[in-house]
Amino acid sequence: MKKSNKKAFSIIEILVGIFIFSLWITSVYAVISSPLRVNDYNANYIIASNLAREQLELVRNIRDSNYKMIKPYNLKNPDWTTYSNTDKFSTGSYYKIENNYSTFANASIIDVNELTTFVEWEWELWNMDDYRLCIDSHNRYTYDCSAPGNIQTRFYKYISIEEVKYSDSGITEIIEDAFLLKSKVIWYIRWYHEFEVNSIIADWKRL
16 A cells, blocks of 8 residues: 655644634735825815814904904804994904804804813713714715715814914014904714814904
């Protein structure tokens, strides 16, 4: 009877082979998934930057609308029916701001609402629903997440108002007729991210 010269693989050789194959698969996955993660981050970064810059433009629009009505530049919600001079932006406050798509004739075209309880940071996401963004049936970002059909996103946005200060020779002065506007967007997709853009809003007409 002839003996077979073929040798069978031992269990150790099989395990080593599986280990090497797993390393190869992991490397291939890392090479493929890394560009996808970068593309995903870039897409969300562009969305966040556009949302933040839009908030700056909305505040500038409010200021210019106030000028048109010969009103103080820093009214945040001008009363289009009585032209009230109350309800101004105040330093140290946080607001959410968005376009108003209401068809009501006397409605303000931009809604500004103060955030009376403000929190932020990664471990506070569950308490930030007041300024979480949703997408409505027209694919517009809105704070109204309660409307039927509106879809929650992982984006949050708000603006804050601070004093404009000037320092010279150790003396700090507050610049009147201007405020520092900070526009911020937070998103939590894979990790916690922030985008912030600032601008000084000045009463250049001095009405």
